[in-house]
Amino acid sequence: MTITYKDAEGIAGMRVAGRLAAELLDYLTPFVKPGITTNELDKLADDYTTQVQHAISAPLNYAPSGHNPYPKSICTSVNHQVCHGIPNDKPLKKGDIVNIDVTVIKDGWHGDSSRMFIVGEGSVAAKRLCALTYEAMWHGIVKVKAGAYLGDIGHAIQTFAEGHGLSVVREFCGHGIGRNFHEEPQVLHYGKPGTLDQLKAGMTITIEPMLNIGRKEIKELGDGWAIVTKDRSLSAQWEHMVLVTETGYEVLTLSAGSPPIPAFVPVAAAASAPSPTTV
Ligand code: MF3
Ligand code: CO
Ligand code: CO
Numbered sequence: 001m002t003i004t005y006k007d008a009e010g011i012a013g014m015r016v017a018g019r020l021a022a023e024l025l026d027y028l029t030p031f032v033k034p035g036i037t038t039n040e041l042d043k044l045a046d047d048y049t050t051q052v053q054h055a056i057s058a059p060l061n062y063a064p065s066g067h068n069p070y071p072k073s074i075c076t077s078v079n080h081q082v083c084h085g086i087p088n089d090k091p092l093k094k095g096d097i098v099n100i101d102v103t104v105i106k107d108g109w110h111g112d113s114s115r116m117f118i119v120g121e122g123s124v125a126a127k128r129l130c131a132l133t134y135e136a137m138w139h140g141i142v143k144v145k146a147g148a149y150l151g152d153i154g155h156a157i158q159t160f161a162e163g164h165g166l167s168v169v170r171e172f173c174g175h176g177i178g179r180n181f182h183e184e185p186q187v188l189h190y191g192k193p194g195t196l197d198q199l200k201a202g203m204t205i206t207i208e209p210m211l212n213i214g215r216k217e218i219k220e221l222g223d224g225w226a227i228v229t230k231d232r233s234l235s236a237q238w239e240h241m242v243l244v245t246e247t248g249y250e251v252l253t254l255s256a257g258s259p260p261i262p263a264f265v266p267v268a269a270a271a272s273a274p275s276p277t278t279v
Helices: 008-031 038-052 122-141 150-161
Strands: 077-078 080-085 099-106 109-118 174-176 184-188 204-207 210-212 218-220 227-229 235-237 240-244 250-251
Touching: 008 038, 008 099, 008 109, 008 240, 038 099, 080 204, 080 210, 080 235, 099 122, 099 235, 109 122, 109 235, 109 240, 122 150, 122 204, 122 210, 122 235, 122 240, 150 184, 150 210, 204 218, 210 227
Parallel strands: none
Antiparallel strands: 077 080, 077 099, 080 227, 099 109, 174 184, 174 204, 204 240, 210 235, 218 227, 240 250
């Protein structure tokens, strides 16, 4: 799948799809409480996507080569699950951390975003991991600009993560996105400045680092999708979708319920936020 560049019409389509993904996460947020099952969250998400947003759940039946069709409408990755956790009938319990990753298709355009949720009261270690992973994502986002290198993004994320004693999962990465769920380029969350491809205006990419408290190694569960840390340490992930512009970036997956943008993010660059609040 080659790199695609969005014209004005494509950018308009991606803005809508991105906003819908963010609003779907907003909708799910109050339901993420002890006792709810991830299957119940999946049903809520699919109903909202199809009946309220009049959009399509991209994960449902998604079948990239080498995979069986994904059976649900969202991914829910709990605790030591890194990504692609399949919703099930096990209730979430107080202290769990869960990544909810949603992708909607609206008028043919994909909107992809994920957030971490702490179920009830979380441990200090769990809260720290979720907060630092969110910051790591933003350290990558602020590097985005026409002419910047993909290696600049990866390096920023890796340096921040490892500087805080967290490890970066290597096997999964961000990606180009548009009329297809996964397009080129691959957006690695580790690397060296000035290496790999240069970004160009009109590209839309995701930045979605997966950071572990323990070692970086992962393994696949027997269901063919869910990925877990090999050492069973906690893992967190956040994902935004961004448009590359001549002067920087526009985050496409912001909504009223998005967490505050970190204070180190230049305000002008974050001006595409509906409410550009910083903390
Ligand atoms: N949303 C994931 C991503 O960010 C991909 C999930 S593929 C699925 O790229 F089939 F597991 F849903
Ligand atoms: Co993605
Ligand atoms: Co995603």
